[in-house]
Amino acid sequence: MKALPLVVAVASAVSMACAGTQTVENDAGFLADGVQLEFSQTVTISSADPRLPHGYPAHAARSFWFYGWPVAPGETIALSWHPAAAALIGVWWIPWEEAVPLPAPGRLDDFEDGDLRSELGAEWVAVTYGSDGPPPPLRVLRDNAGAHLALETVSSGSLSVALEVSPLDVSGYAGVYVRMASAVPANVAVELMARDPCCCDGYRFENAARPAAVSQEITEYRFPLDAFTAEPGHCPEASAPVLRARLIHLALFVTAAEVGTLRVYEIGFYAAPND
Numbered sequence: 001m002k003a004l005p006l007v008v009a010v011a012s013a014v015s016m017a018c019a020g021t022q023t024v025e026n027d028a029g030f031l032a033d034g035v036q037l038e039f040s041q042t043v044t045i046s047s048a049d050p051r052l053p054h055g056y057p058a059h060a061a062r063s064f065w066f067y068g069w070p071v072a073p074g075e076t077i078a079l080s081w082h083p084a085a086a087a088l089i090g091v092w093w094i095p096w097e098e099a100v101p102l103p104a105p106g107r108l109d110d111f112e113d114g115d116l117r118s119e120l121g122a123e124w125v126a127v128t129y130g131s132d133g134p135p136p137p138l139r140v141l142r143d144n145a146g147a148h149l150a151l152e153t154v155s156s157g158s159l160s161v162a163l164e165v166s167p168l169d170v171s172g173y174a175g176v177y178v179r180m181a182s183a184v185p186a187n188v189a190v191e192l193m194a195r196d197p198c199c200c201d202g203y204r205f206e207n208a209a210r211p212a213a214v215s216q217e218i219t220e221y222r223f224p225l226d227a228f229t230a231e232p233g234h235c236p237e238a239s240a241p242v243l244r245a246r247l248i249h250l251a252l253f254v255t256a257a258e259v260g261t262l263r264v265y266e267i268g269f270y271a272a273p274n275d
């Protein structure tokens with residue numbers, strides 16, 4: 001989940017259409033492309049507005065985030081939930097943000113400052129998929145080759161190390177580089193996500209088609225932006241430039257058959273194939 005700027009708390013004009021269904025007006029005074037909603041009790045969202053179709057979490061909860069297309073001041077969205085007795089008690093509109101160009105040379109982190117905070121300010125976070133238990137802790141260590149992010153691989157499922165950022169314009173760059181080494185055989189793919197106001201499906205995942213088989217020697221692996229494809233069913237291919245214009249998420253997706261340490265020394269964007 002993206003770390004959100006929860007900006008303005010607004011008690012919205014809410015009108016009852018029928019039980020468990022409401023329209024919610026953007027009365028926040030700014031263009032929004034997301035909204036946080038809080039209910040009086042745990043609910044399941046039964047339908048979301050087509051303009052903010054992506055709801056988190058997907059399971060029953062009291063608080064949800066929805067993202068998608070921009071909603072102008074005065075426009076409304078509609079949604080419905082179960083049980084109908086639950087009341088919508090809080091509405092926080094999330095402003096659409098202008099993308100900021102990634103400054104040269106495009107480095108996101110080299111871990112030399114010893115912490116998990118990237119050069120964009122956001123912190124690296126580990127998440128596991130398909131395996132039980134919490135993700136292993138992320139540590140910044142130092143060896144003869146320099147400072148690095150040390151990550152214990154898991155022997156089942158996969159692991160990702162993610163950075164969630166405010167919309168970032170990386171259109172001046174050709175791809176992602178990762179300088180890394182692994183003590184055990186590991187494959188690393190890069191996952192990118194754009195917050196996409198132009199795409200009919202809002203949020204969009206793009207995954208590198210070819211993961212890198214990481215060597216025990218420190219090696220720089222490159223993932224050209226041209227090689228990323230839209231996740232099937234999520235976005236027309238023609239909108240691929242949006243990925244470069246409004247990047248909000250970058251993750252290393254790690255799969256390994258055994259437990260061992262993956263070391264990431266540097267990660268960033270490179271400008272041209274020969275840089």
Ligand SMILES: [Ca+2]
Nearest residue numbers: 113115117118
């Ligand atoms: Ca740092």
